[in-house]
Amino acid sequence: MSNIFEKNAEEIRVLSLFSGCGGMDFGVEAAGGHVIFSNDILADACKTLSKYFPDTDIRNADISGIQTFPTADIVVGGYPCQSFSMAGNRDPKKDERTNLYKQFLRVVSIVRPNYFVAENVSGLQQLSSGTFLKEQLEAYNNAGYNVTYQVLNAKDYGVPQSRKRLFIVGIKKELNQVFQFPKPTHGKSTKSTGELKPYASHGEAIKDLPLWPEGEFYERPHDPEGHFSWYYMSRNRKAKWADPAFTVVANWRHITLHPASPMMTLTWSNLTDGWKQRWDFSDQYEHLEANPERKKLDKPRRLSWRECALIQTFDSQFTPVGETESKFTQIGNAVPPKLAEVLFSHLFSGAGLVVVDKQIPLHLTRK
Template sequence: MKVVSLFSGCGGLDLGFIRSGHDIIWANDNDADAVQTYMTNIGEHIKLGDIREIDSETIPDSDIIIGGFPCQGFSIANLKRSKEDERNKLYLEFYRIIHDKQPKFFVAENVKGLLSLEKGKVVELIADDFRKAGYRVSYSLFNCADYGVPQIRKRVIFFGIREDIDINIMFPQPTHSEKPEITGLKPWVTMSQALSHIPEPSEKCDIPNHVFSEYKVFSNKNFTGHRQVDPDKPSPTILARGNGGGGVVVIHHPNNHRRLSVRETAVIQTFPDDFVFLGSKTSCYRQIGNAVPPLFAEKIARQFSNIELFNTVLT
C-alpha cells in the first residue's frame, strides 16, 4: 500500500512499514538531523519543514497515513503536562491532513501518558475528532517487549479505518512474554542478549555510531539515568528528553560500567546495525529515543499487509 508518513523522525515507524511490503511515498519532519538520517538510510522522499506550513493539497494521496505526533506534552515525564500545552496541539495537524486527504486507514502512535492526561479526557477527545473525520477508531496500550523488542516501552497505538471500508483490522497479538511458562510465548529479549554482538567501544571495530556519553555513572540515585539496569531483563525505556540545546537521559550499559553508546541504544530500539545516524552525539541519542522501534512497527504494519487482497472493497 502507498503510505504517507507524518512526524517521521529518523524513520523507525517507516522502516517497519517498508519491511512489511508497503511503499512510503512521502514523509515529513522538522528536525534537520533526523531528515538527513532518514534520507541516508531510507530515501529522499522526506521533506524538511514545519507541518503547520505544509498545505494538504501538496501531500500526495495514499492508502495509509502513519505518524507519531510529538509526545513531549503528553509524556508522564512532563509533570506539568496539560491539554493547553502547545505541543499537544500538533495532533491537530495530523487530524487536519487525515481529514483533508481521507486515506483508507491511519496509524498513530503516542506515549502511555496520553491515556491519563486530564483523567482520560484528552485521548477520548482525540479519538472523537478522528471519528468525526469519518473513521472507525480503536486504540490500545502496548508494551514493545511483548513483541520481541529488548525494552520496556509502553506506547498507545491508534488504528483508524474509513467508515466506507468494510474491513476490520485487529491489533497484533504478543509474541513474547515476561512469563513464558504461563503464556506459552517466547521469553522477553534481554539487554544482554540484544547487545551480545556489540564489542566495547575501545575495541577495534567498524560499527557506526559506536560512541557513548561519558557522563558519570551513578548507582545510588533514584533517577532514571542513574539507576543500575538488570542485564537479564529488557532495557528500561530509551528516552529522548532534551532538545537541540540540552542533553538526553542515557541508560546504563547492562554491565553498569558506562552508559549505552549511540549504536547500543539503536540496537535496543531494534534498528539495523548498518543504519547510520547523522548529527551530534546528543542529536543521535534524541533521534533514536523519539523513534518507534522498527521491529514493533513491522508487527503493526503486517496487520495491513494482506488487505490488498480486498482491492474490490477498497476501490
C-alpha cells in the same frame, strides 16, 4: 465487505508524518509498504531519512506549512508526545504540542486515506481521566473513521526493551472494517496467552559491540560529582542483562546503564519527604553469576547511541546523521522498527482486520 487491506494500486502507498529518523518507516517497508512522503521538523532527522529512504519525498518543515500531499492508502505518524509524557511537564493545556494531533487530522482530512495509524506515549490514556485521548478519538470518528486504540509494550513483540506506546488505528467507515491489535508473541506463557517466546535479552542484543566506545555515550567531564548526578543516582538505572532494557529515552543524560556495569543498590530512602532515594554502585555483577564468560565493566557507563539503536531494533549498520547528542535524540524518539513491522504486517496482511456490518460506537474502541 472483506478483511482485505484495501489499496488503490499494486503497492501500498504510505504517507509518513512526524517521521523522525524513520523507526515507523523502516517497519512499514519491512511489512511490505512503500513510504512515498516523509516529514519532520528536525534537520538531522530528515538527513537521516534521506540517507536511508533516497526515493522518498522528504520535507524538512513545520507540518502546518505544508498544504498539498500525494495520494496514499495510509497515513502514519507519531506526533510529538512530550506534553503527555509521564516524564514531561504533564500540563498539556499549556503546551502547544498538545494540538499537533490536529495537524495529523488535517492531513488525514486532505488525503482521505483508507487507513491511518497514529502513535503516542501511554500517558495520553491517563491524563485528565483520558479526556485528551477521548478528544482525539472523537475527532477521528467525526472525520469518518472507525477507530480502535491500544497500549502496546515493545517487549511483548520481541524487542529487547520495555517500551509502552499507545497506537490509534483508523479505518474509513465505508470499508466496514475495524482493526484488532496483534496478540503478544513474547512473555510468560499462561493458559490464557498460550505458548509465548521468552522476552529478548538486551545484554545479548549488544554483546558484540565494543565494551568502551569512546565518544559514543554521555559523560560529565571535569565534574566533582563524577559522571553521574544526584538525580541520576536517585533510582536504579541498570536493567538485568537477560531482561529487556529500560525504555530508551531521547535525552542522552538520562540513558540507562550498560548491563555489564555493576549492580546498583538502594543505600537510603526517605519517600515520606518527597521522592528522595539514593542508589549507589556495588561490587556485584548479576550477569556474571549466570555466565562468567560475559563481559564486565569495572567502571559503570551509560549505553552508547549504537547500543541504543540495536536495543530499539534498528539495523546494526544504522547510523543517524548528526552529532552524538542528536543521534540519541533521534533514536530515543523513534518507534522500534520491529514493533512497527509487527503492527503493519498485521494490518497489511488483513490478519487484524475484522468485518463489521454497522458503525462501531465510539465507546467500544476504548479498551
